[in-house]
Amino acid sequence: MNNKKHYNNEKNIKFIADSMLGNIARKLRLFGFDVLYYKKGDDEGLLRNFEDRILLTCDKELYKRCFSLGRKAIFVERSENELYSLSYIFKLLKIKPILKAIRCTVCNGKLRKMDKDEINKNRNIPQNTKSKYKEFYICTNCGKVYWFGSHWKSIIKFNEDLKNTFN
Numbered sequence: 001m002n003n004k005k006h007y008n009n010e011k012n013i014k015f016i017a018d019s020m021l022g023n024i025a026r027k028l029r030l031f032g033f034d035v036l037y038y039k040k041g042d043d044e045g046l047l048r049n050f051e052d053r054i055l056l057t058c059d060k061e062l063y064k065r066c067f068s069l070g071r072k073a074i075f076v077e078r079s080e081n082e083l084y085s086l087s088y089i090f091k092l093l094k095i096k097p098i099l100k101a102i103r104c105t106v107c108n109g110k111l112r113k114m115d116k117d118e119i120n121k122n123r124n125i126p127q128n129t130k131s132k133y134k135e136f137y138i139c140t141n142c143g144k145v146y147w148f149g150s151h152w153k154s155i156i157k158f159n160e161d162l163k164n165t166f167n
Contacts, residue, residue: 013033013034013054013093013095014033014034014035014036014051014052014053014054015028015033015034015035015036015053015054015055015056016035016036016037016038016046016050016051016053016054016055016056017035017036017037017038017055017056017057018038018046018055018056018057018058018059018062019038019039019040020057020058020059020078021037021056021057021058021076021085022037022039023082024056024076024082024085024086024089025037025056025108026105026106027082027086027158028086028089029103029104029105029108030099030100030101030103030105030155031097031098031099031100032098032099032100032101032102032103033103034103034108035103035108036051036053036108037108043059043062043065046062047065047066047069047071050071053072054072054073054074054093055071055072055073055074056073056074056076056089057073057074057075057076058075058076058077058078060075063075074089074092076088076089082158083158083161083162083165084165086162087162087165087166090162090166091165091166096163096166097159097162097163097166099155099156099159101137101146101148104139104141104142104144104146106139106142106144107139107141107142107144108141109139109140109141109142110139110140110141111137111138111139111140111146112137112138112140113135113136113137114136114137114138114145118136118138119136122136122138122145124143124145125145125147129147129149133147133148133149135147135148
């Protein structure tokens with residue numbers, strides 16, 4: 001990374017991921033991070049929309065451009081192993097992995113807890129799911145509904161595996 005500052009408060013960390021790191025962007029959102037996913041692949045547009053974010057990229061040339069512009073960037077080796085990539089990012093920034101399902105994995109919007117009336121009226125939640133689970137969350141941006149279903153077990157397992165890379 002091209003800056004000397006260390007991040008102790010992950011609330012201050014915001015990312016922008018290039019078009020090659022969509023899965024990493026979604027996973028970081030599970031840990032509560034504000035992550036813009038720049039799908040368009042246009043480097044100039046990405047650099048214009050950078051804001052005060054850390055760029056995550058697999059593109060060496062883009063990484064070098066950011067570095068030459070004095071922007072924060074992390075070069076992430078192209079890998080099918082998301083565990084390795086996230087472990088690298090977290091270790092580099094000295095962040096402990098803590099699941100914080102507060103962001104939509106699809107659009108990066110904030111999640112809020114749904115009340116019972118909303119749950120009952122929501123047609124996007126199957127009836128058997130409504131009766132099986134008690135807590136539901138909705139994205140304040142795109143309206144996607146979340147609950148801690150069976151898929152959550154694999155997310156918890158991923159989190160445990162990630163934590164184990166720090167030992």
